[in-house]
Amino acid sequence: MALRHFFLILLVVSIWAFNNIAIKWGLLDLPPLMLTTLRFVVVALILVPFTRVNLHQLRYLAVLAFTFGFMHFSLMFISLNNTDAGTAAVIVQLGTPIAMLLAMVILKEKLRLVQLLGIAISLSGVVVLSGSPTIPNWWVLVLMLLSAFGWAISNMIVKKSPPISPLTMTGWLSFLAIPIVGCASWLTESDQITLLVNASWRGWFAILFSAIGSSIVAYSLWYSLLKHYNVNLIMPYSLLTPVLAVIMGVLVLGDSMNGFKVTGSLLVILGTAIAVINLRNLRMHAKLARFRYAGRSKGH
Structure with a gap:
C-alpha cells in the first residue's frame, strides 16, 4: 500500500471517530433529532442538485431513508445524548457482525466457524458493556443496538438495490430522511427554532462536521481507496474508529474509563476483527506485496 493511501485511511477513520465528539458538542446546544435533521439538510443541499435518480432507485432510497437515516443515525444521536462517545461508537460497531448474520439468514451467505466465533465474542462484549455505568438505562443500550441493526439491514438493502453511486445515495437518502426525522423532532422535541438561533459554535460545528466532514469528505x-485496494485489505482499518473514539472521548471530553467499558470494548472490537478479517486473503496480499518489492529490488 502506498504511504499516502495509508495516511488517507488514518484520516478517514479519525474523521469518523471525531464525529462522535462533534455530535456530543452539538448535543449541548441542540436536541438529537433536530441535530440529525439539520445534518441531513446540509448533505442534501450540497449533493442533491448535482445528482439524479430514477423511480426504481427511488424506491430503495425511500426504504434506506428509514433504516439508515432514521434507525441508524437518529437512534445513534439519541444514544449519544445519553451515554459517552466511546461506548456508543463501540456498540454501533456491532452493525458489522449483525450484517454478517443477516446475510447468512436472508442472502444465504455461508459463514465459517471462526466468523461465528468472532460474532459470539462481539455479542459477549455487549453483555459486559451493559454493566458499565456509562450506560445509565437499559433502553439506551437497546437504542444503540437498534442503531447498529439499522446499519446492518441497510447493507442488505444496498446489496439488493440497483447500482447507485455512493454520493448520489448519500444525497438522496438524506433528502428523503428529512421529513421522517423532522416529524419525529416536531412530535417529541420543543423550542427547536429558539435553540438553533441561540446555538453556539459547538452546535453549528457539529452540524457541518457531521454532514461535510463525516458524510461527504x-x-x-x-x-476512492476501495477502488485501489481489495475490500479485505481496507475494511479491517475501520475497526480503528471505535478505538480512536474511546481515546478521543477520554482526552477531549474527559470520559471516564472503567473495567466494564475496557473489557467490553476489547471483546466487541476483537470479535468483530475475527469475524471480518480474512486472514487467508491478508496473507496472500502480504506475499504479493513482498513479491512485488523483491521484483523492484532486483530491477534496481
Whole structure:
C-alpha cells in the first residue's frame, strides 16, 4: 500500500471517530433529532442538485431513508445524548457482525466457524458493556443496538438495490430522511427554532462536521481507496474508529474509563476483527506485496 493511501485511511477513520465528539458538542446546544435533521439538510443541499435518480432507485432510497437515516443515525444521536462517545461508537460497531448474520439468514451467505466465533465474542462484549455505568438505562443500550441493526439491514438493502453511486445515495437518502426525522423532532422535541438561533459554535460545528466532514469528505475518500485496494485489505482499518473514539472521548471530553467499558470494548472490537478479517486473503496480499518489492529490488 502506498504511504499516502495509508495516511488517507488514518484520516478517514479519525474523521469518523471525531464525529462522535462533534455530535456530543452539538448535543449541548441542540436536541438529537433536530441535530440529525439539520445534518441531513446540509448533505442534501450540497449533493442533491448535482445528482439524479430514477423511480426504481427511488424506491430503495425511500426504504434506506428509514433504516439508515432514521434507525441508524437518529437512534445513534439519541444514544449519544445519553451515554459517552466511546461506548456508543463501540456498540454501533456491532452493525458489522449483525450484517454478517443477516446475510447468512436472508442472502444465504455461508459463514465459517471462526466468523461465528468472532460474532459470539462481539455479542459477549455487549453483555459486559451493559454493566458499565456509562450506560445509565437499559433502553439506551437497546437504542444503540437498534442503531447498529439499522446499519446492518441497510447493507442488505444496498446489496439488493440497483447500482447507485455512493454520493448520489448519500444525497438522496438524506433528502428523503428529512421529513421522517423532522416529524419525529416536531412530535417529541420543543423550542427547536429558539435553540438553533441561540446555538453556539459547538452546535453549528457539529452540524457541518457531521454532514461535510463525516458524510461527504470521509466517505468519498473511503470509496476512492476501495477502488485501489481489495475490500479485505481496507475494511479491517475501520475497526480503528471505535478505538480512536474511546481515546478521543477520554482526552477531549474527559470520559471516564472503567473495567466494564475496557473489557467490553476489547471483546466487541476483537470479535468483530475475527469475524471480518480474512486472514487467508491478508496473507496472500502480504506475499504479493513482498513479491512485488523483491521484483523492484532486483530491477534496481
